Amino acid sequence: MPERAGIASSGQLVTALGRVRVRLRPIGSDEPRPSSPSPYDDWGQIDPRAADLDIDRWVIEIFSDEVGSDGPGVTSVGDMTALPVWFGPTTGSMAMNIGIGIVEGFRGRGIGSIAQGMLADLLHDRGIVRVQASTDVTNEPEQRALAKAGFAFEGIAIGAQVRADGRHDLQVWSHVRVL
Numbered sequence: 001m002p003e004r005a006g007i008a009s010s011g012q013l014v015t016a017l018g019r020v021r022v023r024l025r026p027i028g029s030d031e032p033r034p035s036s037p038s039p040y041d042d043w044g045q046i047d048p049r050a051a052d053l054d055i056d057r058w059v060i061e062i063f064s065d066e067v068g069s070d071g072p073g074v075t076s077v078g079d080m081t082a083l084p085v086w087f088g089p090t091t092g093s094m095a096m097n098i099g100i101g102i103v104e105g106f107r108g109r110g111i112g113s114i115a116q117g118m119l120a121d122l123l124h125d126r127g128i129v130r131v132q133a134s135t136d137v138t139n140e141p142e143q144r145a146l147a148k149a150g151f152a153f154e155g156i157a158i159g160a161q162v163r164a165d166g167r168h169d170l171q172v173w174s175h176v177r178v179l
């Protein structure tokens with residue numbers, strides 16, 4: 001990841017308190033993850049078929065001398081998911097769609113940008129060429145975070161998502177590494 005204001009290098013965040021490192025810890029579907037509610041995941045009625053989706057999960061952790069509630073210097077600040085999306089029946093046609101939630105008090109500090117860039121790199125390293133993310137057309141923080149993470153805006157998926165308050169258009173972003 002190129003260096004930007006506030007971001008020293010991949011996985012490192014420079015704050016007023018000093019350097020904070022970000023890491024992704026894989027978790028199982030039954031393991032607890034931090035709560036990060038937002039208007040963008042107020043789903044209403046969940047389709048039971050969604051429970052069968054093959055979702056990989058990670059907790060986003062930051063660690064430094066200055067923070068610590070989950071152990072020595074480690075704080076869980078959010079979670080991420082990755083879900084296979086097939087564009088054809090061949091191995092190379094499988095993309096991964098990622099999702100993220102940051103705990104409210106930790107938003108807007110650069111963590112979401114770093115974590116999404118890290119997960120894209122991790123998935124590329126596993127052989128996935130296309131990593132994609134979709135977000136509501138009104139979700140400017142996520143759009144900015146994806147752009148900072150090196151994702152490219154591709155277009156609008158019209159009427160793609162239904163939440164408790166109705167149907168919504170989503171922006172589609174991608175992070176492509178040809179292997």
Ligand SMILES: CC(C)(COP(=O)(O)OP(=O)(O)OC[C@H]1O[C@@H](n2cnc3c(N)ncnc32)[C@H](O)[C@@H]1OP(=O)(O)O)[C@@H](O)C(=O)NCCC(=O)NCCS
Nearest residue numbers: 038100101102107108109110111112113135141142144145
């Ligand atoms: C969207 C989200 C994952 C981004 O993570 P983050 O750690 O807050 O992102 P970053 O700090 O790396 O970047 C957020 C950008 O949005 C801007 N921003 C504007 N309003 C903001 C707000 N209310 N909260 C957070 N960031 C905001 C930040 O300033 C920053 O842009 P900048 O660096 O150009 O100034 C996180 O805010 C979040 O969990 N939000 C609620 C859940 C959600 O929307 N998830 C995504 C669903 S697709």
